[in-house]
Amino acid sequence: MEKKYWVPALEKANDVLQLIAEQPSKLKLIDLSKQLGINKSSMFSLLTTMEALEWVIREPESTYSLGARLGLVGNAFFKQFSLIDRFRKEAGVTKHTIQETIQLAKLDRTEVLYLAKEEMPAPVRLASEPGMKLPAHVTALGKAMLAALDETELDALYPEEALLPETTPHTIRTRSELKEQLAIARKQGYAFDLQEAVMGFCCVAAPVRDAQGRTVAAISCSMFQHEWEQKRELAQREICALAARLSQDAVQAGL
Template sequence: MSEERKYWVPALDKADRVLSMIAQEPGENKLIDLSNRLEINKSSMFSLLQTMEALQWVKKSSKDTYALGTAIATLGSSIIQKFDLHDAFQSEAIAARDRLQETIQLAKRMDDYILYMGKVEALTPVRLLSEPGMRLPVHATALGKVMLAQLPESEWLRLYPQTELLPMTAFTIKDREALFIQLKQIKEQGYALDDQEAVVGFRCVASPVFNQAQEVIAAVSCSMPLHQWETKAAETQQEISRLALRLSEQSQ
């Protein structure tokens, strides 16, 4: 048994998996759905959900489906408030949003997930679901891939011991080696793309934000529908790279 797993608490691991699925699909899954999809028996799932509901980690709707609760929102909010780049992002991203007329996002990596920290919404009928506090898998997002690409390959292997990756859409990278090849390309070019890998019908470009020690601390991105991407791709990549550079300079 590895040192990392020596003091592992299986119940917490299950709770984390449940919360992750609920965060990705709020209001979509009932107890039986979560039990079947996560392969956790109904009795254990019932106990987990009852406990998490009492702690306000999750809330159950009138249709018996689950969403994240107020306690999780409070925790996420406290992280966001203490994140140094949040105020700078809100200020800088507005100008980028206005030039592109598209939504701009800020995220931080937490192991193999990204946590959305900020969002400046475009005034369009199409609204992205990536609210601050929401988590998505690193390998399925441009934000996640561009942050992961800055790390040593040993960290990639630690985060992805399995060769198969869970897809979010039919376009998500499903093979670890294919992901690693793409990460090397991302490191060279300085930005990452997400081609309908997180949300079907949307493309995204992201660039990394560095601190004074040249460690990646966050990433910024812009997402848009496919028909918009065809005419805005180059402009958007340049705008997001400039935004990331300005935020990096402010974190020095």
């Protein structure tokens, strides 16, 4: 990997964490300093910072072990795969009911990150592959997740009223218009994309919530505009039901 923008302090912190993970509750500051070739002053600063961040814990014997914060991060890492597995199982049934492709995504600031999809054969294949990102304001998925944020959080993500990036002539253009749509999505429990992301396609999405009621992802169904009026109510009903099942699974699993 190119190290043009490398941050040496992060690399050192990573090395410290790896060594502690290999030998939990066995290494003191001086041991870590010697084994990693980091002077004691720098090591003290690293460990003090990581202890404050709950990345590490200093034991009574002055040895170190991994902290609770890393446990939370690691747990979140594996939860996303658990959600994807559950999505594939549940959405595999729903896609045959609607006869359309179902997608799963999470919010990454002002973008939607696609995690998985259950695809139905179609003449035109949706470009929403796992790992792909789109502006949140142009997608039903994004609006379903943005609707869970409060006014302060939304203003932090969209600090200006200036025109938002446009992908089609139907794209929401201002923060005010976005907030109006989010208020509707928040009230009804689902969101629409009416040719806002891709011309000729409409979409409905609903949020997936964890055991604490927090929106952690969203699912959607996209289809050609000419099929939208025929399938709109069915898609809306099935997507909301699927989101509810995934949310219930998350509650039962304690996610």
